[in-house]
Amino acid sequence: MPAIKLTYFDLRARAEPARLILAQAGAKFEDIRVPAPWDDMEGWQKMKPTTPYGQIPLLEVDGELISESVAITRYCAREFGLAGKTTFESAQADEIVDALQGALEKQYEAYLFEKDETRKSTLQKAFNETVLPTLLGNLEKRLCSRGGDFFVGGALTWADIVTYNFCVELPDKTVVEKYPKISALVAKVGELPNIKAWVASRPKTSL
Ligand SMILES: N[C@@H](CCC(=O)N[C@@H](CS)C(=O)NCC(=O)O)C(=O)O
Incomplete structure (x- = not known):
C-alpha cells in the first residue's frame, strides 16, 4: 500500500x-x-x-x-x-462526480464562506430553490436508469460516496427527501461500517 x-x-x-x-x-x-x-x-x-x-x-x-x-x-x-470496473464505468462515475462538482463550485462561489449570516441564508435559500432541484432531479433519474441502487455497475463507487458527502453537507437536508432513490443511497452509504x-x-x- x-x-x-x-x-x-x-x-x-x-x-x-x-x-x-x-x-x-x-x-x-x-x-x-x-x-x-x-x-x-x-x-x-x-x-x-x-x-x-x-x-x-x-x-x-x-x-x-x-x-x-x-x-x-x-x-x-x-x-x-472504487472507480468502476471498466473505463466506461469509470466515465459513468466521473459523470456523476462532475455534475456534483459543478454545483459545489456554485455553492462555494455563492455563499459557503459568506460571513454575514443574513446574506448567507438568503443566498443558501436561492441555491436550494434553483441549482439543487435541477441537479438532484437529474441525478435521481440517472440513478433510476442505472438500476436504482448504485450509480455505477450495481456496486459501490466513489460516485455514491461523493453523492453521500454532498447531500449530508447541505445546510437544509430536507431538500434531498424529495428524491427517494438518492435518499436511500445516502442512507445506505451512511450505514457502511467504515x-x-x-x-x-x-x-x-x-x-
Ligand atoms: N480547484 C481547487 C480549489 C482549491 C481551493 O480553493 N482551496 C482553498 C481551500 S477550500 C484554499 O486553498 N484557499 C486558500 C487560498 O486560496 O489562499 C481544488 O478543488 O482543490
Missing part, C-alpha cells in the same frame, strides 16, 4: 470525499490538518507558495504530490477499487 498523506485545512469541505474513500477502503493515511487562514493567516501565507497552485488539499503518495481535490479523490477511488466509524470519529469542524 502506498504511503499516503492528505493535507488540508482543519475542515471537511474539499478534502472530505477523499478521506471518506480512504476510510471506506480501510487505507492507512496521515490526515494532516493545518489551521485555516482565518485562524492563522501568517502560517498559511508561509505555506501557500510551497504548494503547486497556492491552494490545498494536497495528497502526497510515496513522496510525490498531487494537487486539485477532484484529482486527489479520483486517485484514491482508483487506487482502492463510513459510519469515520464520521463518528472524525474531528468536528464547522465546514
Whole structure:
C-alpha cells in the first residue's frame, strides 16, 4: 500500500470525499490538518507558495504530490477499487462526480464562506430553490436508469460516496427527501461500517 498523506485545512469541505474513500477502503493515511487562514493567516501565507497552485488539499503518495481535490479523490477511488470496473464505468462515475462538482463550485462561489449570516441564508435559500432541484432531479433519474441502487455497475463507487458527502453537507437536508432513490443511497452509504466509524470519529469542524 502506498504511503499516503492528505493535507488540508482543519475542515471537511474539499478534502472530505477523499478521506471518506480512504476510510471506506480501510487505507492507512496521515490526515494532516493545518489551521485555516482565518485562524492563522501568517502560517498559511508561509505555506501557500510551497504548494503547486497556492491552494490545498494536497495528497502526497510515496513522496510525490498531487494537487486539485477532484484529482486527489479520483486517485484514491482508483487506487482502492472504487472507480468502476471498466473505463466506461469509470466515465459513468466521473459523470456523476462532475455534475456534483459543478454545483459545489456554485455553492462555494455563492455563499459557503459568506460571513454575514443574513446574506448567507438568503443566498443558501436561492441555491436550494434553483441549482439543487435541477441537479438532484437529474441525478435521481440517472440513478433510476442505472438500476436504482448504485450509480455505477450495481456496486459501490466513489460516485455514491461523493453523492453521500454532498447531500449530508447541505445546510437544509430536507431538500434531498424529495428524491427517494438518492435518499436511500445516502442512507445506505451512511450505514457502511467504515463510513459510519469515520464520521463518528472524525474531528468536528464547522465546514
Ligand atoms: N480547484 C481547487 C480549489 C482549491 C481551493 O480553493 N482551496 C482553498 C481551500 S477550500 C484554499 O486553498 N484557499 C486558500 C487560498 O486560496 O489562499 C481544488 O478543488 O482543490
